[in-house]
Amino acid sequence: MQDLARAARAAAQPIAFGSGGTATVAHLAGEFFALRAEARMLHVPYRGEAPALADVLGGNLGVMFSSLAAASGQIRSGALKPLAVTTGARVSSLPDVPTVAEQGFPGYDVSAWVALAGPRGLAAPLVAEFAGAFGEALRDPAVRERLATLGAEPAGETGEGLVAFMRRDAGLWADVIRRAGVRVE
Numbered sequence: 001m002q003d004l005a006r007a008a009r010a011a012a013q014p015i016a017f018g019s020g021g022t023a024t025v026a027h028l029a030g031e032f033f034a035l036r037a038e039a040r041m042l043h044v045p046y047r048g049e050a051p052a053l054a055d056v057l058g059g060n061l062g063v064m065f066s067s068l069a070a071a072s073g074q075i076r077s078g079a080l081k082p083l084a085v086t087t088g089a090r091v092s093s094l095p096d097v098p099t100v101a102e103q104g105f106p107g108y109d110v111s112a113w114v115a116l117a118g119p120r121g122l123a124a125p126l127v128a129e130f131a132g133a134f135g136e137a138l139r140d141p142a143v144r145e146r147l148a149t150l151g152a153e154p155a156g157e158t159g160e161g162l163v164a165f166m167r168r169d170a171g172l173w174a175d176v177i178r179r180a181g182v183r184v185e
Contacts, residue, residue, distance in 0.1 A: 001033070001084050001103040004063065008039030016042045018056065018064035020049035023184050026065040028173055029086050029110040031180035033065075036105045056080065067112060068093065068151025085151075086110040093148050113155070113169075115162055131158055 008015040017034075019026035022045045034041040044061065046052035049070035055061040057079055068091065074080035075094070084100045085091050088109035100108040116134050118127065137143055138154045147154065157165050176182070 001037075001100050001105065004083065005033075005037035005039045005104075008034070008037065008041050011040065014040040014042035015063070016044045016061060018044045018046055018052035018061045020052060020066070020070070021045050021047065023177075023182060025110065025112040026067065028176055028180075028182070030065040031182060032108065032110060032172075032176045033086075033100065033105070035176065035179055036108055053080070072149065072151065087153075091148075091151050091153060093151055115157075115166070 004015070017030045019030060021027065022043070026049070027043055027045065030041060030043060033039075044052075046055070049064075049066050052061065052064045053066065053070060053074060056064050057074065063083075065086070068075075068085070071080055071082070072093065075082050082094060082097045084103055085094060085097050086100055086108065088099065088101060088111075090097065090099055090102075100110075116130065118130065135156070138147075138156070144154070155165075
């Protein structure tokens with residue numbers, strides 16, 4: 001990632017990076033990297049990750065930010081070389097691939113996440129029942145193995161911890177969107 005940052009800082013024109021679309025986690029991850037690296041990079045949005053991956057594999061695009069779920073098959077086959085994972089810690093399915101933070105960009109931690117939520121005022125017994133069933137499913141070895149192949153690592157935040165996480169994440173992305181001038185058309 002240091003090489004990418006140096007190349008992007010030295011290039012006469014911004015280095016293009018692809019993603020599966022404007023304002024996706026991958027797009028914002030690239031913008032966040034460019035801001036942290038103080039590098040000039042140009043986002044090239046695609047209509048999904050598959051066309052962007054095809055252009056990287058075909059040599060028409062040099063770099064892209066992608067979900068592990070979309071890129072894992074190409075990584076396993078050796079057709080695609082991962083430079084880093086964007087999460088704060090290495091992922092179990094690619095233990096030898098360092099994080100962006102490990103490569104000289106401390107505090108860089110980007111991941112797509114999914115939360116189970118219900119309407120405000122949902123009865124406490126139902127919340128407990130849903131949380132218990134969801135937690136049980138996440139402890140199932142088959143479920144954990146499948147999630148790992150997709151690059152997903154269960155975090156297990158609940159209640160106020162999840163709300164605090166969501167607020168921190170929203171603050172980060174609001175800042176990146178503002179500083180990078182991201183516009184959805």
